[in-house]
Amino acid sequence: MKIVAEKNCDVFVAGAGVAGTAAALQAARMGKKVILAEKCAALGGMATTGHVNLFEPMCNGRGTQIMKGMADEMLRMAIRYGYDDTPADWKDGEPGQGTTTKRYVCHFSACIFALTLCEELNKAGVEILFDTVVTDVEATDGHIDSVLIFNKSGYTRVKAAMFVDTTGDSDLLAMLGVPTITQGGHHTYAGWGFSLDSCKRAVEAGTVEKVCYDFHGGRAGWNGTRHPEGMPLWDGTNGDQVSKYFIANQIELLNNIKQDDRHSREIVMLPFMHQIRTTRRIDGDYTLRYEEDMYRHFPDSVGAVCDPMKRDGLFEVPFGTLVRTGFDNIITAGRSASGEGWAWNVLRVIPQAILTGQAAGVACALAVEEKCDITKVDIAALQAVMEQAGNIVHFDDALVPKEA
Numbered sequence: 001m002k003i004v005a006e007k008n009c010d011v012f013v014a015g016a017g018v019a020g021t022a023a024a025l026q027a028a029r030m031g032k033k034v035i036l037a038e039k040c041a042a043l044g045g046m047a048t049t050g051h052v053n054l055f056e057p058m059c060n061g062r063g064t065q066i067m068k069g070m071a072d073e074m075l076r077m078a079i080r081y082g083y084d085d086t087p088a089d090w091k092d093g094e095p096g097q098g099t100t101t102k103r104y105v106c107h108f109s110a111c112i113f114a115l116t117l118c119e120e121l122n123k124a125g126v127e128i129l130f131d132t133v134v135t136d137v138e139a140t141d142g143h144i145d146s147v148l149i150f151n152k153s154g155y156t157r158v159k160a161a162m163f164v165d166t167t168g169d170s171d172l173l174a175m176l177g178v179p180t181i182t183q184g185g186h187h188t189y190a191g192w193g194f195s196l197d198s199c200k201r202a203v204e205a206g207t208v209e210k211v212c213y214d215f216h217g218g219r220a221g222w223n224g225t226r227h228p229e230g231m232p233l234w235d236g237t238n239g240d241q242v243s244k245y246f247i248a249n250q251i252e253l254l255n256n257i258k259q260d261d262r263h264s265r266e267i268v269m270l271p272f273m274h275q276i277r278t279t280r281r282i283d284g285d286y287t288l289r290y291e292e293d294m295y296r297h298f299p300d301s302v303g304a305v306c307d308p309m310k311r312d313g314l315f316e317v318p319f320g321t322l323v324r325t326g327f328d329n330i331i332t333a334g335r336s337a338s339g340e341g342w343a344w345n346v347l348r349v350i351p352q353a354i355l356t357g358q359a360a361g362v363a364c365a366l367a368v369e370e371k372c373d374i375t376k377v378d379i380a381a382l383q384a385v386m387e388q389a390g391n392i393v394h395f396d397d398a399l400v401p402k403e404a
């Protein structure tokens with residue numbers, strides 16, 4: 001293999017979903033030289049190119065906001081120049097405990113979010129490499145010396161002190177030999193489009209948000225229900241499987257629209273990455289569990305998060321869910337954080353992915369400054385930076401329901 005160039009940085013981030021963009025932005029804001037490589041042509045990953053344009057609840061369902069920091073900052077970036085459907089109770093900020101049961105959730109324009117992310121990361125000085133795939137790792141005894149990336153230039157070697165795997169599928173972790181766990185995902189595939197009827201509805205409602213709707217290929221819904229009986233789950237980490245997933249879903253989508261009048265509707269966007277929610281994650285130093293860890297305080301918490309589905313459900317995310325001892329200069333975040341069962345779902349949704357991404361960025365910056373093993377980073381210092389950025393590191397026990 002011919003290596004055509006070499007690059008150097010403090011922190012290399014593989015994959016620019018919300019977790020990777022948060023990690024890159026945070027490390028750059030802490031003065032680090034950051035390179036962010038993304039195989040698609042836009043930032044945001046599943047939240048933009050994957051069409052998942054809904055920030056899951058960032059509150060406890062009683063009027064108290066749990067998720068702040070960069071998660072809230074990015075939500076505001078997502079809606080700054082586009083539509084939003086923030087509930088009225090939350091329009092002017094946090095309403096306060098006991099004042100509402102409406103949850104702080106919000107749809108946004110995926111494309112506009114991708115553009116604002118690009119502007120913000122560019123402003124922060126992150127070197128963004130689009131259309132660039134991380135293909136290999138060069139390592140000694142679990143320590144990464146460099147990664148190889150491939151784009152139009154050919155192969156480039158990138159050397160860094162710290163590496164972040166936010167490919168969503170733990171590609172870099174697997175290349176390095178970090179223990180991982182793989183779990184397939186559902187037959188979900190939805191493009192976006194509009195029809196004459198949806199345009200009419202939007203004009204009547206006076207909101208552009210109502211123009212586009214989902215054109216489903218795969219029969220499973222957004223939440224995985226209706227996965228065809230007998231069909232194995234899709235494996236997002238096997239190249240042949242991923243191609244089969246796209247082919248099956250695209251043909252199903254085409255068959256679905258063959259029934260319509262072609263003059264009455266148009267599809268404007270197909271998903272440009274798979275929509276498989278759980279693929280491969282780190283088997284981290286700690287694996288978050290649902291029943292056992294709800295309402296549990298962790299001394300190494302990087303931030304408090306809420307259960308998207310359960311009112312009052314609160315967790316803290318231990319730093320151990322992002323790292324694995326024995327691998328001193330790699331950390332993960334987002335979809336590949338270590339959680340089992342529903343706890344994995346609690347960890348991987350958009351606000352949570354941003355929170356763990358931000359924490360990974362802080363950890364890398366501190367590890368570069370302290371020249372230390374990432375698993376041994378000063379947790380108190382990390383928590384202080386997270387708090388300064390507006391995050392809640394430990395939830396308030398007063399928010400825990402009495403029966404719990």
Ligand SMILES: Cc1cc2nc3c(=O)[nH]c(=O)nc-3n(C[C@H](O)[C@H](O)[C@H](O)COP(=O)(O)OP(=O)(O)OC[C@H]3O[C@@H](n4cnc5c(N)ncnc54)[C@H](O)[C@@H]3O)c2cc1C
Binds near residue numbers: 016277353
């Ligand atoms: C069907 C479905 C419905 C969902 N619904 C919701 C919802 O309503 N609300 C919510 O908050 N969350 C939802 N989620 C979850 C949420 O969208 C994702 O978990 C979250 O966006 C993941 O962010 P991430 O940054 O960890 O990973 P990703 O968004 O997957 O980002 C990974 C990035 O890495 C890039 N990449 C991958 N491999 C490489 C490589 N080798 N080299 C370079 N780049 C690479 C990818 O192109 C991608 O941009 C849903 C997910 C799915 C699949």
